Amino acid sequence: MKGIQYVLNDKDERVAVQIDLKKHGDLWEDIYDSIVADSRKNEERVSLKDLKENLKGKRKSS
Numbered sequence: 001m002k003g004i005q006y007v008l009n010d011k012d013e014r015v016a017v018q019i020d021l022k023k024h025g026d027l028w029e030d031i032y033d034s035i036v037a038d039s040r041k042n043e044e045r046v047s048l049k050d051l052k053e054n055l056k057g058k059r060k061s062s
Contacts (some may be wrong), residue, residue, distance in 0.1 A: 003020035019028050046054075 003023035005018040006014045007016035007018060009015045021028055
């Protein structure tokens with residue numbers, strides 16, 4: 001695929017990818033978003049209701 005290159009180790013195993021951002025910048029954004037989401041999957045979740053209440057409280061105190 002043009003604009004995508006694999007980096008190989010000394011055993012010819014793929015260990016990294018180089019992406020031409022001019023050609024595949026949108027693809028990189030999707031990959032990055034997926035990595036960030038995966039890294040946060042075990043974080044504590046906050047309900048939308050609690051978030052709204054928290055934000056309202058901060059607005060009143062400002």
